[in-house]
Amino acid sequence: MPLQVLPGYSRIQLRLQVGTVESPAYRTRTYSNVKHDSSDQDVYDVAFALGNLQQYDVDSIIRINENQLTAS
Template sequence: MAIISNARDSVMVVTYQVGLTAQGSPKLSQRSIGNVKSASSDQDVYDVAVALYGLQDYPLVGVRRDNRLDLTE
């Protein structure tokens, strides 16, 4: 039987640098922001992350989008 997937929502995961380790390499942290509409474009999600973290003292390192799907038979 075929599986049907229906888009539910997305989670935006933002990685940012909070400092340096004793060895001088970047110390990273992540924050997840849920309830991103699945219809939002990738560009819009990225632009929101850049705008939000532009207000922070920590530099933005990366943005990831995790899509959530409901699977049914």
């Protein structure tokens, strides 16, 4: 049976450093409903802009794509 991949949801996750350098602690902010066909550069640009609005420094930007695998 051939495998079929159906695009699902995509979301952005910002990992923020809320602790100090000596004792790092992290918090995540997740933004859902990102279009699955958006380019990685566009997603990064939006996440970077959102990161600039945060109180804490952004440690990392993560894009999470979910796909549904079905056998047809």
